Amino acid sequence: MLYWDMAISPKIENRADLPHVVIIGGGFAGIATARGLAKKPVRVTIIDKHNFHTFLPLLYQVATAGLEPADVAYPIRTIFGDAPNVRFRHARVRLVDQRENRLVLEDDSVLAYDHLVVATGAIASYFGIPGASRYALPLYSLADARALRNRVLLALERAEVASEHSSVALHFVVVGGGPTGVETAGALSELIGIAIKRDGLDLDPSQVRVKLVDLAPRLLTAFPESASTYAKKELERMGVDIEFGRSVVEVEEHAIRFSDGERLEAAAVIWAAGVTASGTLAQDLQASPGPSGRVRVTPDLRVLESANVWAVGDAALVPADHESFCPQLAPVAIQSGKHCARQLLRVLKGEETEPFRFKNKGIMATIGRRAAVAKLPVGGVIKGTLGWVAWLALHLWYLVGFRNRLRVMINWTWRYFDWPSGPRLIVADAETAD
Amino acid sequence: MLYWDMAISPKIENRADLPHVVIIGGGFAGIATARGLAKKPVRVTIIDKHNFHTFLPLLYQVATAGLEPADVAYPIRTIFGDAPNVRFRHARVRLVDQRENRLVLEDDSVLAYDHLVVATGAIASYFGIPGASRYALPLYSLADARALRNRVLLALERAEVASEHSSVALHFVVVGGGPTGVETAGALSELIGIAIKRDGLDLDPSQVRVKLVDLAPRLLTAFPESASTYAKKELERMGVDIEFGRSVVEVEEHAIRFSDGERLEAAAVIWAAGVTASGTLAQDLQASPGPSGRVRVTPDLRVLESANVWAVGDAALVPADHESFCPQLAPVAIQSGKHCARQLLRVLKGEETEPFRFKNKGIMATIGRRAAVAKLPVGGVIKGTLGWVAWLALHLWYLVGFRNRLRVMINWTWRYFDWPSGPRLIVADAETAD
Numbered sequence: 001m002l003y004w005d006m007a008i009s010p011k012i013e014n015r016a017d018l019p020h021v022v023i024i025g026g027g028f029a030g031i032a033t034a035r036g037l038a039k040k041p042v043r044v045t046i047i048d049k050h051n052f053h054t055f056l057p058l059l060y061q062v063a064t065a066g067l068e069p070a071d072v073a074y075p076i077r078t079i080f081g082d083a084p085n086v087r088f089r090h091a092r093v094r095l096v097d098q099r100e101n102r103l104v105l106e107d108d109s110v111l112a113y114d115h116l117v118v119a120t121g122a123i124a125s126y127f128g129i130p131g132a133s134r135y136a137l138p139l140y141s142l143a144d145a146r147a148l149r150n151r152v153l154l155a156l157e158r159a160e161v162a163s164e165h166s167s168v169a170l171h172f173v174v175v176g177g178g179p180t181g182v183e184t185a186g187a188l189s190e191l192i193g194i195a196i197k198r199d200g201l202d203l204d205p206s207q208v209r210v211k212l213v214d215l216a217p218r219l220l221t222a223f224p225e226s227a228s229t230y231a232k233k234e235l236e237r238m239g240v241d242i243e244f245g246r247s248v249v250e251v252e253e254h255a256i257r258f259s260d261g262e263r264l265e266a267a268a269v270i271w272a273a274g275v276t277a278s279g280t281l282a283q284d285l286q287a288s289p290g291p292s293g294r295v296r297v298t299p300d301l302r303v304l305e306s307a308n309v310w311a312v313g314d315a316a317l318v319p320a321d322h323e324s325f326c327p328q329l330a331p332v333a334i335q336s337g338k339h340c341a342r343q344l345l346r347v348l349k350g351e352e353t354e355p356f357r358f359k360n361k362g363i364m365a366t367i368g369r370r371a372a373v374a375k376l377p378v379g380g381v382i383k384g385t386l387g388w389v390a391w392l393a394l395h396l397w398y399l400v401g402f403r404n405r406l407r408v409m410i411n412w413t414w415r416y417f418d419w420p421s422g423p424r425l426i427v428a429d430a431e432t433a434d
Numbered sequence: 435m436l437y438w439d440m441a442i443s444p445k446i447e448n449r450a451d452l453p454h455v456v457i458i459g460g461g462f463a464g465i466a467t468a469r470g471l472a473k474k475p476v477r478v479t480i481i482d483k484h485n486f487h488t489f490l491p492l493l494y495q496v497a498t499a500g501l502e503p504a505d506v507a508y509p510i511r512t513i514f515g516d517a518p519n520v521r522f523r524h525a526r527v528r529l530v531d532q533r534e535n536r537l538v539l540e541d542d543s544v545l546a547y548d549h550l551v552v553a554t555g556a557i558a559s560y561f562g563i564p565g566a567s568r569y570a571l572p573l574y575s576l577a578d579a580r581a582l583r584n585r586v587l588l589a590l591e592r593a594e595v596a597s598e599h600s601s602v603a604l605h606f607v608v609v610g611g612g613p614t615g616v617e618t619a620g621a622l623s624e625l626i627g628i629a630i631k632r633d634g635l636d637l638d639p640s641q642v643r644v645k646l647v648d649l650a651p652r653l654l655t656a657f658p659e660s661a662s663t664y665a666k667k668e669l670e671r672m673g674v675d676i677e678f679g680r681s682v683v684e685v686e687e688h689a690i691r692f693s694d695g696e697r698l699e700a701a702a703v704i705w706a707a708g709v710t711a712s713g714t715l716a717q718d719l720q721a722s723p724g725p726s727g728r729v730r731v732t733p734d735l736r737v738l739e740s741a742n743v744w745a746v747g748d749a750a751l752v753p754a755d756h757e758s759f760c761p762q763l764a765p766v767a768i769q770s771g772k773h774c775a776r777q778l779l780r781v782l783k784g785e786e787t788e789p790f791r792f793k794n795k796g797i798m799a800t801i802g803r804r805a806a807v808a809k810l811p812v813g814g815v816i817k818g819t820l821g822w823v824a825w826l827a828l829h830l831w832y833l834v835g836f837r838n839r840l841r842v843m844i845n846w847t848w849r850y851f852d853w854p855s856g857p858r859l860i861v862a863d864a865e866t867a868d
Contacts, residue, residue, distance in 0.1 A: 051587065051591065068502055068503070068504040069502070070502040070504075075633065077629075077632070077633030077634060077635065078632055078633055080634065081632045081633060081634055084634060087634070087636070088633075089595065090588070090591040090595075091595075109595070153485065154524070157485065157524040161523065161524075161525075161543070195511075198511075198512055198515045199509065199511030199512055199515060199522075200511060200514070200515055200518060200521070201511070202521070
């Protein structure tokens, strides 16, 4: 067989006598952990229900037809193609049996581990608001992004056909004024504008409304006030309505209700209001998990009272100092994964572990083409085009794989120069396709 | 609103007093017809159940993870973004009411036409073989391509996990030795080779088998015998088993049965055995349609006994000369669409119509990287790398949109130089994703 090379056979390198580290989750934290263990004297198995890593910071671009799924997803096997000691298993975990040091998978097979790393990430939090989990559209997976894109493009198609443009058809509500909400609202406004201009949709632009609502009194509360003011001004320039101090009490199929009794009709309600640790797996690890279901860990990132189970990234309540915890952000996930890998190797060598220290390298959010805000670790804020270029460079840098970087770069160059923009495909799911 | 420009408003250009031409189908034939009518004194509405045109000759590349859906699909609205007299309607047609000159759509709305162009294309033909339509995987839409890709990649994942590699897990059968079958078998063999090599799958390559079966005594029967011999040699070099004179009598979920009683287990049966006119719409147009349900048309491509209903492309029994009919191929679809547009404009001006004449520009099929066969209209055959380059150039030329051409070119350049190849993503459909 032409494509087979015995020299890199995993059968040879993946020796059964080496300690077995199982990592649940192929997000930023899980991938960073596995990278730290690649080509080290351990056997590593990454388990994920998807065979690809998703670059979550760019999901909103997929949702708004700026990028394609393959631009922000990368097969996990390919990432570790040159690390014969790292394996991938396409599966879901049913339960963790800490006493027996093994996992039970959904197909009832059993996987034994010497060390377990829980990197199961986070999912959208609906705070128990009625209808929210059923009708609001989150943006936390590739499937979410595709669903949102289809909903928006179909709403435009339907609005054109409707004999009278009802107000519901062209109203979109984004709940949440953090980076995801700001980025999605900005990109959504751009998408609709481009769709009407480029695709010759017979729609009255004055009927289109993208509204961003938040309970907080300003956007991007993790940033200094000047960044919030700038983001608000830019979004408003792009036609986004912004309302602060709005508390959502119910989400319906095509409407949203606020605590003051107002009911707003909308073609789609996009949910960017916050996250909680993913699923019940992380919670089941300990009797009393931390806020948002995050796993409580020791300073070296081991699950409290465990010697060989670790938790990293959004699923873990990663300590920032003695009093507080790190936010659920990509840099924390990456740094905690790297730290976990180093400590795990120390434990295997019988050495003392070191506590995790988060290095703040700043935060960033983009608002539209040529507009972004970046907060530097030393307190400064970069705004506007320079911020956008910095945002672009950083995100490209972190994108897994040179091929993906190039693809995304090309797509963005296109967007920037305003050529026939974006693959506005409504790709139906299997049940409706034929 | 920033993105709105009254000068190109379809409301102004799309004057209600102009004759209304409705085209059903946004494939090669429908798009060619609409292009011929763009910026002419008619109102055009293209109806399709998808909002994009699919470049069918490259679907097998999407199915085998060489290209992404967005590489071979292009939004129909964007194609006609500069033609204000061409509109798009995202809908399915329930029935054609020829007496009243109107269509009834699936949402019960009614669309009146002055001229109707039926360009509904073709779908896989299963020849009434039991189980074939249910279990075999066709390759005639973007959804088909995604389904096939997921099936193949999941089969590899499952085979690795299985304690004993059962023969079913790594066997793939392609039914049909025409261009689609040859291209798919070759690309499938490449995909599996790359997946095992690049992704470190713990699979024994000698267990993998891609088998191509056909009833005919040779591959590519539309080509001269030397092309068939070459294609067979190349496919066999890539590890594809080829069996001629095999008649399929039944397809099961994971097996295929032949007329000689042999039953072959397989992870997937890919169906490339032939096509029939799509759906019942075309057939309902006339009491006795032609072979494979194709609509019988006059030499100017009007449906027999109709003055204002036309049929083009795979859905029509396009006359080649007095005795025979054109094959269901992309060049016929494109040329018949162009011809229909010209004749339709003549009819509107009160001029005589001209009969359709197919210009044979040759046919081509690719077998793998750097191997293809092309049959020239004057009878010559080009084989090997030169054939592959010709195939590449021609397909890139016909790809709609400069952006798509560039994307596909980049992907192929990558493939050619054998870098971490192809987006081998298993993108789940909505019902299984979370």
